Amino acid sequence: MSSMFNSLLLPDLRQMLEENDAAGLREFCEILHPAGVAEVLQDLSSADVWKVLSHCGLVRQVEIFEHLSLTRQVELVDLIGRDRLSKIIEEMSPDDRADLLNRLEPARVEALLPLVAQAERADIRKLLSYPEHSAGSIMTTEYASLPVNITVREAIDRLRQQAPNSETIYYVYILDADRHLQGLTTLRQLILARPDTKLVDLVNRDVIAVRVDDDQEVVAQQLGRYDFIAIPVIDNQNRLVGIITHDDVLDIIQEEAEEDVLRAGAVEPFEDGYLETPLRTIAWKRGVWLVFLSLMALVTAWIIDRFEYVSEQYVWMGAFLPLVLASGGNTGSQSATLVIRLMALGKPGRGEKMRLTWREVVVGLMLGGFLAAIDFVFIRFWFGRTWTESFVVSATVGGVVLLGSLWGTLLPLIFRKLGMDPALMSNPLIAAFMDMMGVLLYYSIALTLLGTVAG
Numbered sequence: 001m002s003s004m005f006n007s008l009l010l011p012d013l014r015q016m017l018e019e020n021d022a023a024g025l026r027e028f029c030e031i032l033h034p035a036g037v038a039e040v041l042q043d044l045s046s047a048d049v050w051k052v053l054s055h056c057g058l059v060r061q062v063e064i065f066e067h068l069s070l071t072r073q074v075e076l077v078d079l080i081g082r083d084r085l086s087k088i089i090e091e092m093s094p095d096d097r098a099d100l101l102n103r104l105e106p107a108r109v110e111a112l113l114p115l116v117a118q119a120e121r122a123d124i125r126k127l128l129s130y131p132e133h134s135a136g137s138i139m140t141t142e143y144a145s146l147p148v149n150i151t152v153r154e155a156i157d158r159l160r161q162q163a164p165n166s167e168t169i170y171y172v173y174i175l176d177a178d179r180h181l182q183g184l185t186t187l188r189q190l191i192l193a194r195p196d197t198k199l200v201d202l203v204n205r206d207v208i209a210v211r212v213d214d215d216q217e218v219v220a221q222q223l224g225r226y227d228f229i230a231i232p233v234i235d236n237q238n239r240l241v242g243i244i245t246h247d248d249v250l251d252i253i254q255e256e257a258e259e260d261v262l263r264a265g266a267v268e269p270f271e272d273g274y275l276e277t278p279l280r281t282i283a284w285k286r287g288v289w290l291v292f293l294s295l296m297a298l299v300t301a302w303i304i305d306r307f308e309y310v311s312e313q314y315v316w317m318g319a320f321l322p323l324v325l326a327s328g329g330n331t332g333s334q335s336a337t338l339v340i341r342l343m344a345l346g347k348p349g350r351g352e353k354m355r356l357t358w359r360e361v362v363v364g365l366m367l368g369g370f371l372a373a374i375d376f377v378f379i380r381f382w383f384g385r386t387w388t389e390s391f392v393v394s395a396t397v398g399g400v401v402l403l404g405s406l407w408g409t410l411l412p413l414i415f416r417k418l419g420m421d422p423a424l425m426s427n428p429l430i431a432a433f434m435d436m437m438g439v440l441l442y443y444s445i446a447l448t449l450l451g452t453v454a455g
Contacts, residue, residue: 009040017048022055029056029064038067046075062091071276074103086115089124093167095140095248098127102137126241135219136212138252139233139242144169148182148203153195159187171230173240174203181232181240183207209234212241216252223249260340289428296432300439307443316385317446320393321439327371328400328438329431335360335408336430340422343412357409364405372398392446399445400438407433 009028016024029037029052041049041064049072053061065073065088077085077100089097089112101109101124109128113121123141130136144166146155155172163169172190174182183203193202209232210219223231223246230245259269267286304311304321311318339356342348348356376394379385385393408430412422 010043013040013044013052017051025052025055029053029060034060034063035067037064041068042072046072046079049076050079058087058091062088066092066096069276070099070103073100077104082112082115086112090116090120093140094123094127094142094242095138097124098137101128102132130212133216134212135210135214135216135233135244136241138216138219138248139212139244140167140248141242142167143173143230143232143240143243144171145173145175145179145240146199147176148174148200150199151195152190152193152197152199152202155190155199156195159190167243168230168245171228171232171243173232173243174199175240179239181207181209181234181238184232207232210244211236217256219244220249220252220256224253293428293432296429296436300432300435303436303439303443307439310443310446314389314446314450316389317392317442319383320379321442323375323393324396324400324438324442325435327397328404328434331364331367331401331404332408332430332434333404333427335364335405336412336427339409339412343416343422353413357406357413360405360409361402364402367405368398368401371401388449392442392449395449396438396442396445399441400434403437403441404430404434407437 013025013028015021016028032040041052044052053064056064065076068076077088080088089101092100101112104112113124116124127137127139127141142165144159144162146158150158159169159172170187171184172187173184176182183205184207185199185202185204189202208222208226208228210222212233212235219231222228223244228246230243232240233242233244235241262269267289269285339360342356372394375397376390379393380387380390411430411433415422
């Protein structure tokens with residue numbers, strides 16, 4: 001739908017640029033939603049984007065600019081002077097401008113800040129000081145707040161004054177003189193209450209908040225759990241420093257989901273979109289994992305080579321090696337995917353981890369026994385192998401399925417315990433690990449049940 005929208009508007013927009021149709025360009029910027037304008041502008045050169053934006057006011061320019069990708073924003077600011085850029089930075093919402101400034105060279109940011117108003121300058125430095133992907137780095141400092149010792153009438157009057165500079169005024173945070181978070185009320189409660197009602201009678205003291213250094217995933221989980229429109233961010237002294245709104249959390253969820261999908265496929269996440277990322281960067285982020293997986297495959301090959309004398313005596317074993325490897329790798333990938341998804345929805349406690357591990361062991365036994373029985377029948381009667389040979393393969397399949405369920409559960413939990421992203425335990429990685437385990441188990445069972453003469 002969006003591509004059709006772009007194809008319809010883009011030719012007309014190009015024609016307006018060629019004819020320098022100021023009225024048409026202004027109408028294009030003003031009538032459409034800023035996100036729709038930004039989507040069309042993505043297909044223009046940076047110089048043409050500025051030509052279009054120059055036909056609308058600063059506030060509208062910034063609204064459109066904020067909907068462009070960060071990569072495109074950086075390209076655009078490279079074409080304008082410090083004075084114009086400082087005005088845009090001042091008008092941008094705090095979280096969006098922090099994202100942009102984090103992409104610019106530190107020297108350029110320092111040269112730019114003296115041109116920005118003192119209030120915004122202090123706010124920018126504070127937001128830039130927080131670690132990347134923390135609650136502090138994605139929050140906005142534009143929120144509505146009130147003291148507790150006023151009436152509803154006074155509260156609404158003050159909100160009228162704060163509204164133009166607040167990202168949302170539905171939640172109103174109640175602060176003391178030192179900005180400690182005392183509670184909150186909602187705009188709905190204020191509208192429905194009698195004007196002479198004391199604000200203290202409407203305050204909800206049980207406030208769910210996040211710490212400024214909490215990971216953004218924690219923020220997303222909390223906002224989703226309680227169905228909030230926004231969530232307050234506090235420091236270690238319980239002072240309100242900002243809020244995170246639901247639209248920012250949607251961006252977080254999309255970003256985290258994309259990272260998990262890429263890591264599940266053994267690809268390091270990109271900072272920008274695939275098409276905006278240089279080919280060298282893509283090759284590097286994919287190549288690092290491919291080299292590591294190749295090294296693990298070489299270890300598996302080395303193990304097979306160590307058992308060459310077994311393979312020479314029992315040549316038929318080679319035909320069933322893919323079955324063994326696929327069974328362990330597929331099961332491990334299934335378990336790892338389920339566990340990683342569970343941890344993405346919330347951090348499991350110690351009891352939940354034990355229950356999770358036990359459940360996967362039981363499921364592994366059930367699946368392993370079922371697959372072993374099926375494989376035994378096919379190997380014995382379709383391939384015509386002996387009862388012992390059929391049991392070697394089927395027993396190995398049952399064993400690797402059990403090990404796959406167990407290690408597919410434990411490895412993501414271990415990664416989380418070490419402070420690493422469980423999604424790093426990708427499907428290719430768990431499959432490569434289970435290949436090594438499967439080969440060792442296969443030849444060990446064969447040596448135990450069949451015996452062999454060492455070469």
